[in-house]
Amino acid sequence: MEGPLLGWGRQEVDGWRKGPWTTQEDKLLIEHVRQHGEGRWNSVSKLAGLKRSGKSCRLRWVNYLRPDLKRGKITPQEESIIVQLHALWGNRWSTIARSLPGRTDNEIKNYWRTHFKKGKPSKNIERARARFLKQRREMMQQTQQQQEEQSLSGQLGGGEDQQNQDGGGGARAGTADVDDRGSAVVDDAVLAPTVVAAEAGQHHHQHDLIMHGDAMMEMDLIMCPMSCALLIHGAAARQQGGGTGSCCGSTASDEYGSSEEDGATWGSLWNLDGVVDDAGACALW
DNA sequence: AATGTAGTCAACCGCAGGCAT
DNA sequence: CATGCCTGCGGTTGACTACAT
Structure with a gap:
């Protein structure tokens, strides 16, 4: 599962990765939040070794990785x-x-x-x-x-x-x-x-x-x-x-x-x- | 079976407000 | 008090999938 998801156009801009997240990145982000908690997104990239902007990290966490998310269709x-x-x-x-x-x-x-x-x-x-x-x-x-x-x-x-x-x-x-x-x-x-x-x-x-x-x-x-x-x-x-x-x-x-x-x-x-x-x-x- | 269209989801962008310095 | 940074929000876009023709 490493990087097959191309097609978002840009993969890297100014050193920041963009486009779909890989499972590896997800793991890193999850681990980081587990250890440090939410917030301070701008420092996440450095601390977690992610080439993602703080915005992107936050978005990924909030919209996809948060453990309390309810998956599935809207009832x-x-x-x-x-x-x-x-x-x-x-x-x-x-x-x-x-x-x-x-x-x-x-x-x-x-x-x-x-x-x-x-x-x-x-x-x-x-x-x-x-x-x-x-x-x-x-x-x-x-x-x-x-x-x-x-x-x-x-x-x-x-x-x-x-x-x-x-x-x-x-x-x-x-x-x-x-x-x-x-x-x-x-x-x-x-x-x-x-x-x-x-x-x-x-x-x-x-x-x-x-x-x-x-x-x-x-x-x-x-x-x-x-x-x-x-x-x-x-x-x-x-x-x-x-x-x-x-x-x-x-x-x-x-x-x-x-x-x-x-x-x-x-x-x-x-x-x-x-x-x-x-x-x-x-x-x- | 192939193609077109609509639906769905994930992610990006720009902006605004809050907060720290 | 002014400025800059960070965070969160809403709008938009692009890719993938399902369905219809």
Whole structure:
């Protein structure tokens, strides 16, 4: 496996190797990261004896060599998450990728390009997207209304944390609402403290989110539908007595690996009407 | 069976922001 | 405070593969 992969045109520019990585290079990089950890990519080439730029090393590691990467095709769940997050964040692939454990921004970007950019399942996608945006609008209006009511009444002296604790209805925390079409509406308030803490590092990115299209709004709360999905999943699992709730982890990947081309799966995925039961638990997971 | 086309994946490039000096 | 370097991100490109004609 030593260097048969030519064809990227340039093999070496200014002393830097370019093009496909060899297994030898991969080994060197893996070994280096194992010993020194991630980061300091520019020094990797020297320390590891790689004729690769820091950028190239980082890219290779992040997109291909990282041990926590989930190989295999994007599952329908992940796909729906991608669509929702893209509706929220646009082409912020890295942000979207953070909500999909084991997936890279590059992977998601490629996936989006090939599947949605050319409008393959456009009707479903657009419908779901439109529905999602509409739901978000309604939800935000509702939230705003609640905030106004609260500020007007002034009786809830608990401060700004109050709404998070209460979630606008107490029992709603950790669940999904169901709108008049039966679709799952993820409530901002379901964001658990742990999730907030986990997201705190990137809060500054997400606080001033600009919605796509006509839905321009500022997010007062940290928006992470995947986190919400996790919680929905968890809630569903709890309701079923399942206990642990793994989200789009490897199990999901395994489960859907064989059926993701199935049109029926697509249909059921986007027709969320049958997905959320009366208790608000999401049956997808 | 050969050829053309679309899909997928891996990698590169340029830019911007953050951080150290 | 200014500058330079490093890192990360998004866009783009090229090669390979699968499928259709």
